Each structure stands twice: as C-alpha cells, then as structure tokens.
Amino acid sequence: MPIIDIHHPRQTPPNGLLASLCAAVTELLEIPKDHCWAMWHPVAQGNYWRPGWQDVPANDLAGPLVRIRCKSSYSEAQAKALIQLVSNELARGLECPSDSNFIVLDRVEAGQLLARGNIWPGNEKGAVPITLTPVAFVRNDRADLSDDFWGDVVSELELNTSVVPSHSLEGLEGFSHAEVVFSFHRVAGKPLSLNLRSPRGLAHLPPIGVLSQRVKDRPNWLGVSRCEILARNGTSLTVRGLDAIDGSPVLDIKPWMDAFGPRQKTIEPSWVSEVMQDYYGVARPSGEGVGTSRSLGMLRRFFGTLPFRWPAYSKEDVEILLRTPHIL
Known part of the structure; x- marks a missing residue:
C-alpha cells in the first residue's frame, strides 16, 4: 500500500517512470520500498472521451487519470502530500502540465485489505485517529x-x-x-x-x-x-x-x-543555549536602540551561517555596532 493505477493513451510508460514513482512514494511515507505498487493502464483509441486526449499529437497529450488507494491510517497531511508528489512525478516523467493530471485518492478502511496473508486490522503502528476540540x-x-x-x-x-x-x-x-x-x-x-x-x-x-x-x-x-x-x-x-x-x-x-518538574538535574546539548538566547528576549518598544534586541538576534543568526562559531563578537560589541550606523 499505496496502489497507484495510471490510465493514459500511451501504450507503455516512459522507461523507469513507475519505479521512480514508487521510490518517491515510499520515501515520502517512510514505508518499506516494496510496499508501493504502480500499474500502467493503456486506454485504446475509441475507448475514452477526455478533452486533452482527443485528436491531439502524442507529444501534446494531457496528463493521466490516476486512482490511488491507501490505508485510512495515513493523515490528511500525508494524503495531500502523496497526491501532490504523484502529480509532480507524472508531470515530470510524461512531460505534461501538472494541472492536466486528474487524481483521486480512495482510503481503505480496517478489514477491507488483505496483504501478506493477513487482514489489515487498521491499527498499524498504533495509528488511531484522535479528534481534539479547542478549550x-x-x-x-x-x-x-x-x-x-x-x-x-x-x-x-x-x-x-x-x-x-x-x-x-x-x-x-x-x-x-x-x-x-x-x-x-x-x-x-x-x-x-x-x-x-x-x-x-x-x-x-x-x-x-x-x-x-x-x-x-x-x-x-x-x-x-x-x-x-x-x-x-x-x-x-x-x-x-x-x-x-x-x-x-x-x-x-x-x-x-x-x-x-524534573526530579533530577537536567542536561542539554551545548547548542541549546545558542538557539534559545533570544527566544524569551524582550524587544525594545521605543527610544534609542529601537529594534536592537531583534536586530541582535538576526545578526547572531547571520554569524551562525558563517564558518566560525558564534560569538565571534561579544554581545557588547554587537550592541555598539548596532548603535553606530556608519560602521554597519
């Protein structure tokens, strides 16, 4: 799971398209590489009516009609990401506009899937949907x-x-x-x-x-x-x-x-103090140094992208830089 059925007038898919599509899907959903299947269904002339497929040169055909079946345990975010990924992969492989693809996703509920000799019970990885309402x-x-x-x-x-x-x-x-x-x-x-x-x-x-x-x-x-x-x-x-x-x-x-609270002494990596140094800082609302705290945090993050480790300057040095426009 998932199972991807692709319908298109082309008799065969481009070489490697189905394999790359399944590899991308399994990586996205973080499932084993053999847990995704893709089938190409050629549609013969006269057996369809779809704008974009009628009387169009082979190189200008619109995208395919696709049906994806997956387990209901996947979240809404995963389902949306799956649809988008399949569309992008097919647009790239078939060299067609992604907005010409038509994709529908069906969710398979518990008890409706036989895989590897077992009926899927619907609680894979403990995935039980939870509904929360704001208080x-x-x-x-x-x-x-x-x-x-x-x-x-x-x-x-x-x-x-x-x-x-x-x-x-x-x-x-x-x-x-x-x-x-x-x-x-x-x-x-x-x-x-x-x-x-x-x-x-x-x-x-x-x-x-x-x-x-x-x-x-x-x-x-x-x-x-x-x-x-x-x-x-x-x-x-x-x-x-x-x-x-x-x-x-x-x-x-x-x-x-x-x-x-913790009943033992807490321990944390050294990088925590670097990323948290301005998290609960206070931005100055007015007067001299307006925005200094916010600018200081931005400057720290800029230095963090450089090959040397912050602080290359002390906090006091940076305060002086920020208050002296002709230096920066």
Missing part, C-alpha cells in the same frame, strides 16, 4: 511566525465555553504559572519533512531528529509552553511569555506545579 483561543498582537522575543508578549486565553464550562479557570489565579498545549494552526496539515535537520537550519549545528527539537513543523503540530499568569477575568486568562501567535487553538491549560 480556548489565544488573543494577542503577535501574528508573525518568527522564533524569538516572546518574553514580553501578553496574551489572553479566551475560553471556548461551548466545550468547557465558564468556571473552568476558577482557582488558576492561585498559581504563578500555567502550562499550555496549543496547535500550530498556521502550519498544521501542510506536508512535512521529517528528515534530520540542524536546529534553526544553522549549518554548524549537528543534524538531529524532529523529536529532538521544538520546531513547529512536527507530527501533530502541537506546542507545549509554560507562561506566567498575570490575571484571571471570568472566562479569560491573561498570561505573559506564551509563545503562541494570535488565533492559536488551545487544547489544554494546566497549572504549573513544581512537583511535576
């Missing part, structure tokens, strides 16, 4: 997806009272901090690359897996953050330092209790 929404002035300067961001968490009672926040004001689980809704559902990558794309840092860093482009697109509680007002909780943009769906809110 609140984030309201703040932060709309951009940039990484840094969350320290002074004040947010209102407005309860979704159609899901939880209006008194659900009562008592939370007795805690100094809360733990918030939210959705990276602006990127959720988009195709993912789960290949090894360096934190923040900095070439001098080691490539690591997606579950070894806190990027937003991750399976399930969930964020977990601890923030300071400033006030509770009925169905709204005011917090500071929550790294979620305006409109983010909140899936859960919990009071932070020290007893739930």
Whole structure:
C-alpha cells in the first residue's frame, strides 16, 4: 500500500517512470520500498472521451487519470502530500502540465485489505485517529511566525465555553504559572519533512531528529509552553511569555506545579543555549536602540551561517555596532 493505477493513451510508460514513482512514494511515507505498487493502464483509441486526449499529437497529450488507494491510517497531511508528489512525478516523467493530471485518492478502511496473508486490522503502528476540540483561543498582537522575543508578549486565553464550562479557570489565579498545549494552526496539515535537520537550519549545528527539537513543523503540530499568569477575568486568562501567535487553538491549560518538574538535574546539548538566547528576549518598544534586541538576534543568526562559531563578537560589541550606523 499505496496502489497507484495510471490510465493514459500511451501504450507503455516512459522507461523507469513507475519505479521512480514508487521510490518517491515510499520515501515520502517512510514505508518499506516494496510496499508501493504502480500499474500502467493503456486506454485504446475509441475507448475514452477526455478533452486533452482527443485528436491531439502524442507529444501534446494531457496528463493521466490516476486512482490511488491507501490505508485510512495515513493523515490528511500525508494524503495531500502523496497526491501532490504523484502529480509532480507524472508531470515530470510524461512531460505534461501538472494541472492536466486528474487524481483521486480512495482510503481503505480496517478489514477491507488483505496483504501478506493477513487482514489489515487498521491499527498499524498504533495509528488511531484522535479528534481534539479547542478549550480556548489565544488573543494577542503577535501574528508573525518568527522564533524569538516572546518574553514580553501578553496574551489572553479566551475560553471556548461551548466545550468547557465558564468556571473552568476558577482557582488558576492561585498559581504563578500555567502550562499550555496549543496547535500550530498556521502550519498544521501542510506536508512535512521529517528528515534530520540542524536546529534553526544553522549549518554548524549537528543534524538531529524532529523529536529532538521544538520546531513547529512536527507530527501533530502541537506546542507545549509554560507562561506566567498575570490575571484571571471570568472566562479569560491573561498570561505573559506564551509563545503562541494570535488565533492559536488551545487544547489544554494546566497549572504549573513544581512537583511535576524534573526530579533530577537536567542536561542539554551545548547548542541549546545558542538557539534559545533570544527566544524569551524582550524587544525594545521605543527610544534609542529601537529594534536592537531583534536586530541582535538576526545578526547572531547571520554569524551562525558563517564558518566560525558564534560569538565571534561579544554581545557588547554587537550592541555598539548596532548603535553606530556608519560602521554597519
């Protein structure tokens, strides 16, 4: 699985097209190389009616009609990425416009597939669909997806009272901090690359897996953050330092209790301090040095792309550079 049926007036596919298509699909879905099949179905003259195939020279034929069958355990994001990949591979191999391809995807449910002598039970790799409904929404002035300067961001968490009672926040004001689980809704559902990558794309840092860093482009697109509680007002909780943009769906809110923190000394790689040095920084709102903190972070990341390791300059040196326009 998946099974890909391709219908086209050409009697045979270009050499190597089906093999390369299956290789690309198995890499995308991260499944064994023999778990994808592709079949070419030539359609004889007179046995079809499709604009783009009628009375057209062989070199100008429109794209194929394609039917993909795959397991229902694949996510919506995987299904969309699969359709797009198949379209791109066929457009390249057949030298036809990708917008002339017609592709339909059918999902096979549990109990409807016999493979390798067994009926597929539908729980492959423990993949059980989960439906989550937001209990609140984030309201703040932060709309951009940039990484840094969350320290002074004040947010209102407005309860979704159609899901939880209006008194659900009562008592939370007795805690100094809360733990918030939210959705990276602006990127959720988009195709993912789960290949090894360096934190923040900095070439001098080691490539690591997606579950070894806190990027937003991750399976399930969930964020977990601890923030300071400033006030509770009925169905709204005011917090500071929550790294979620305006409109983010909140899936859960919990009071932070020290007893739930690590019970042993924590250890982390040395690169963490580099990528986090401005994360909870505070951008200066006005006066001399406007934007200095934000510019400093940008400059640090620029130096991070160079062959030498930051800091090549001290923080104080960079502050002087930023305040002296004729130097930069």
